[in-house]
Amino acid sequence: MxxxxxxxxxxxxxxxxxxxxxxxxxxxxxxxxxxxxxxxxxxxxxxxxxxxxxxxxxxxxxxxxxxxxxxxxxxxxxxxxxxxxxxKPLHIHFKCSKCNDVIDIDDRNLNLEFIKLNKKVEKESNVEVNDVNIMLIGLCDKCKANKKCKD
Structure with missing residues (x-):
């Protein structure tokens, strides 16, 4: 261990x-x-x-x-x-719709926008956000390249 x-x-x-x-x-x-x-x-x-x-x-x-x-x-x-x-305590997930890989998107600027969105939701809806799951779905770099090769 x-x-x-x-x-x-x-x-x-x-x-x-x-x-x-x-x-x-x-x-x-x-x-x-x-x-x-x-x-x-x-x-x-x-x-x-x-x-x-x-x-x-x-x-x-x-x-x-x-x-x-x-x-x-x-x-x-x-x-x-x-x-x-x-x-990476705060990050967005990306799922490839072809190979099903789940990838962390860890970008400082996106994370700041993420925090702002949480604060806005809390303020406007009078709620407390404890956890967030954001999943973007599309084609990863590898599958995108494979698609181009077949076209």
């Missing part, structure tokens, strides 16, 4: 949950990933450690409830990324 998981261990203990080896393995896969992972992808990466797919589902549900991870659902497939201590 190459990451310090002491924060998560304390969080689990505080909330009355056990931070099992299986949960640690699942969490490390998400922490160490440079992409959004589905349940199947997480399972494929850790099944050699005798972790069942049901354990992956239960752990992800708990991580989501504890606000450790964020679930992004597209085409009835859930993908997961870190929410706590994420290197």
């Amino acid at each position: 190459d990451k310090d998981l002491s924060f998560y261990k304390k969080l689990f203990k505080k909330k009355g949950y056990k931070f099992t080896i299986q949960k640690q393995l699942i969490l490390l896969e998400i922490i160490n990933s440079n992409t959004h992972l589905s349940v199947k992808e997480i399972y494929e990466r850790i099944k050699k450690n005798n972790v069942g797919i049901a354990t992956v589902y239960r752990s992800l549900k708990l991580f989501n409830e504890l606000n450790i991870i964020k679930e992004i659902n597209t085409n009835n497939i859930s993908y997961y990324e870190m929410k706590i201590f994420s290197k």
Whole structure:
């Protein structure tokens, strides 16, 4: 285990949950990933450690409830990324309609506009925004290039 998981261990203990080896393995896969992972992808990466797919589902549900991870659902497939201590706490998602890749759009100027939009919605609608999911859909660079080659 190459990451310090002491924060998560304390969080689990505080909330009355056990931070099992299986949960640690699942969490490390998400922490160490440079992409959004589905349940199947997480399972494929850790099944050699005798972790069942049901354990992956239960752990992800708990991580989501504890606000450790964020679930992004597209085409009835859930993908997961870190929410706590994420290197990109505020970003927009882009989903390729051809290859189904989910890509983070992390642009400082867009993030500022994103924050302004949240504040405007809160003020004008008298609500409190706690989380936002913006998903842009189109063709990624790779699929766009493949389309041009076929034309």
